Amino acid sequence: MFDNINIQRVLVAPLDWGLGHATRCIPFIKALQELGKTVLLAGDGPSAQLLQTEFPSLTLLPLRGYHISYAKSAWGLPWQLLAQAPSIFQTIKDEHAWLDAMIEEQQIDLVISDNRYGLYTKKIPCVLITHQLTIKMPFAWLERHVQKIHYSLINRFHTCWVPDCKGVQNLGGDLSHPLKMPAIPVKWMGLLSRFELSNQSADAFKYKYCFLLSGPEPQRTLLESIILKNIVDLKEPIILVRGLPSTSESIVTENVNLIVYNHLPAAELAQVILSSEWIICRSGYSTLMDLAALNKKAILIPTPGQTEQEYLAKQLSEQGIATTVAQSTFSLSESIAQAKKLNADSRASKELPFFNTNILQGLLLAIESL
Template sequence: MSNTNDNFKILFSALDWGLGHTTRSIPVLKSFVEKGYDIFIACEPHSASEKILKREFPQAHFLPLRGYHIAYAKSPQLFAWKIVRQIPRIISSIKNERKQVAKWCDQYHFNMIISDNRYGFFNEKVKSIFITHQLQIIAPFSFLKKFIRRLNYNYINHFSECWIPDFESKNNLAGELSHPEKLPEIPVKYIGALSRLKKTEAEKKYDFLILLSGPEPQRTILENRFLQIKQRFTGKVLLVRGLPNEVNELASTNNFVVKNYFDADDLSEAIAQSEFVIARSGYSTVMDLFYLKKKAIFIPTPGQTEQEYLAETLMNKGFSYSFKQNEKDYYKKIGEAKDFLASNSTDFLSAF
């Protein structure tokens, strides 16, 4: 793809809060590549996001941009406090990325900017799109929810449009997160569920596919919980660690296979080969499993109110089963999940 002033140029970046913001934007970027547009991707050099996007878009131009580097507490009780302490640094990152985008706009003359949840990734002179499913951030009190939503909209309203990866109707995935009482002032467009995965037919190979993802140390904590009970599984299990940059692999057995990372094609096939998928209730994972019509067992990241809300909401709708990470007997909860999903998930999926 050539880089001339005649080409329509798009600048893109995603929040480095796990990999979900990166992966869910892949189908959006592919639609622009198919139109022949020049794609510029801003991300942290040598990061997992860069590795994934370079694999998906070898023709794209990559620009270095430091991530927010949000640190997470080991204890869920300290999760919110840990985030609050980092707010000054996050605000500084937002200001810095805004300055950097302005410099790039002068240099490359972009026609459009797309930001997946990076609040400073816009420019007043260029059409700037903000992608988010979380207009309403979950908080314990009504007055606090409204206050946080107002702060959220103060940033979102700097953009030209807001694209929401969910359905506008009452049959939706994100519930209150994407359908709050009040919308931002800028135009809002519901673009449906996004997934980079492919629907494929395959014979059953695994009883359970365990997909690990999200920030440390919680990713490793969950991984260790499953490794501790791997001998109890009677069927065949595939565990994907969600570590695209990891070189060393954990030992596998005939019935408990461990892989560091799967690209989109391998992951699509693995999901098709599995009867149940156990994963975090991050929204990108929710959209993937909904798109592939797969029975899901969610274990929300402790302290992440969004994941806890999604896990509870989707279980109430019958789409999935969920239990907390600190449950003592995972094997027992997984058995309960199988019984629950045998009679519930099909009805929800057929509503779309």
């Protein structure tokens, strides 16, 4: 398909739907650097700011994001996304044209796109990273229809890398292991986490509760408000990481035991999580991979109406790895009571294999043989 492929300059571009797509790019950007590759980043907004914080020396190419916004209610989310469909497909078209220009200008040899469906071309190899080969929908007929459209987008790329494990022991369940696969080659990367793997368990926790916020607005802010109301009278040490890497605005809180950060770099955030007794967060896939890397269980609050997060939270709850609660009924005291019933011996990571540089080397060799 390609003659004399010599991969030296690699473009990495994550979707700007929350921060998870950017955070899970961190480990393979580091691996690309270990292999001596020149990495170029592309994006805008908070996700691009996060990667610039982690990799200040790398070039960031401005690329307009999808700028997805959520509804305030679960029932309104499908309609909100449907209303944004024309804008989404226009962005796909625009970034496709942008890539054609950038390939020559920046001498790009390989594109790695995390869920940005317009970053494909016939000129050079293009990889799509996604854990969501199946997009969960409320009706089976609708799910089949959406998957057909989804696969038509995936099949424009040369290969698909899935951040999960092949086989029965996996994290994504049906999301990453559909009955029917795309037409292009699919490779499993292992789990992707920005954190170093750890089995550390603290003898004494620094924080009683650690709240990790993420995801598109207005749902991020709505959950933040709910949390702040729940912790007004708590006397234990609490930490809240707001998931806002591109803002310097602070929030006013009545609780003197609360420490608030807009954002924390990966190494510092890992230490906060490890030194916290209880983790309360969304059930986004990248967040779950990070928790698995640190072998930490959590209380999961799926984004209302986001079927992927609801599916993952339910699956992990049934396995005794996490407790899940709806945002509309969240009570910290009740959630902690439920979480205490979790099996202390069940591992959050399920001993799943994680991505490493050797895996990446194999994936790149497979591309060079296309």
